[in-house]
Amino acid sequence: MEPIWLSIKLAIITTIFLLFIGIPIAYWLSRKQSIFKLIIEAFITMPLVLPPSVLGFYLLLAFSPNNAFGIWLHRHFDLQLVFSFKGLILASVIYSLPFMVSPIKAAFAHLPGSMSEASYVMGKSKIQTFFYVLLPNIKPSVFTAAVLTFAHTLGEFGVVLMIGGNIPGETKVASIAIYDAVETMDYSSANSYALILFAITFVIVIGVFVLNRNAVKSPFE
Template sequence: MDLEPIWLSIKLALLTTFILLLIGIPIAYWLSRKQTLPKLVIEAFITMPLVLPPSVLGFYLLLAFSANNALGRWLHEHFNVQLVFSFEGLVIASLIYSLPFMISPVKAAFGHLPKSIAEASYTMGKSRMQTFFYVLLPNIRSSVFTAAVLTFAHTLGEFGVVLMIGGNIPGVTKVASIAIYDAVEEMDYAAANDYALILFAITFIIVLAVFIFNRNAVKSPFE
């Protein structure tokens, strides 16, 4: 069995999770503050991948990234970047597709923290940045961990969006879910079963890790 699709899936999931941790937590915090109409519109767009069929999202991303359209042509002409049928395109598509899995749990956790925590920190002379990193984030660490694991697991099993954007290029865009599809198409059920079992085992382990972490973590009374 060729393990390259497995490693490519893990690489994609790790990279997507890392980037979403960097950009998702600040976005979630911003969305958890006072609700306004613009914020509701932005949150609606962020949440859309949860309800949209992956093929629909993948199709529109394919159109946007295509060199025949303005965005894709601009990227190609100015940066010599082609996102369609490339690993970079998979990463961007995965960021969009998995964004709500990072945002939703973290936003909910920030929203449940009493305002008095931040106010007490400000009273003690802490800046907003210090309060965010040393007071607020530690109080939602279990939610951040859960969001990261969900994002990783969701990215690991992507199919529709990945197929639309990346196609099926061995070593470049052929991730494990595509390898399973190919094996079934070729009626090679043994290979499909091998890939499926590996993904099943990885997913089970990371979900179990969430339960163990949340059980053993010393939780804040405000979570």
Template sequence: MPLVLPPSVLGFYLLLAFSPQHGLGKWLHDVFDIQFVFSFNGLVLASFIYSMPFMTGPIKSALQQLPTSLAQASYTLGKTRWQTFKSVLVPNIKPSLLTAAVLTFAHTLGEFGVVLMIGGSIPNITRVASIAVYDSVEQMDYAAANSYSIILFAITFVLVTGVFIFNKHQAKSPLE
């Protein structure tokens, strides 16, 4: 079962986990001089943790739809499970991998709760577009909020449309 929590709840627990005053965060800070709280690296890590359930579903589904004969043929040729996965199965689900990655990225662009909790809104460090939209609305600057929102919409629309066009092109047989 994937980890699916409300974004602000997950963000709060990641904030606690990576806090330099507690457990894992303290160890990371003391041993490796790494701080994930209120940093760009923390935003990336938190977004990755938050978004993984959105990526694993389509990939798992794609792997389950592959014929078992592909893996079995690879095993009879002496390939290990890892070699079969890497060289046989993954190449056969490339469109699904691309779709999962792009949809997850597009979903993460608009993420607010985890981002605000782990990164705050530090200008030029952790302030992202979704936070800028919120800040603009809070200041009643709807023109700025609209500009940020249009940019986010355009990026996600182009990405998602591009993936679907690419996948449609990939699905066509060579004889067409």
């Protein structure tokens, strides 16, 4: 079951990274719009519609030790991203970014402006307002975004295959293991991996539904 644990590890690390960078990005995008922000949001959203193999191919070119960026990473940080777990993390962060940013951005955008204004009137700074007023009011959306990011990363295939290849114990995640098992007609192993991923994803989806249902419940129910 090593590929399953590797997938879970990748999903957890990616989700944590994206919580730290996705929330500030979502807040920034939810403020007053501009052409520059529109372009940035378009790049962030592209993984939703771009074939994973296309994104994986360009990331593979960018991270390749034969290209300028890959050479720079290896020379200055002794870092090789191609066919490594670190590369999977970075690729997953890029690929799953819209799943974190989009729900949180929408939640920030729907908060009334009077909420921030009232906080400023009470003497709170912008940082205090963000952490103690705005963020607590979008907790269900943050949770939903985190869960969607985790589930999406858990089932990645195209990007993972392009960047990480198929190295047991290093980059062979569950989706790759399923593909390998089917190719060798080992349907029993493929079914085991698929069933576990199905069960995990089902529990995640039910959890999101329950949380959202509780979040919109009337206090008088």
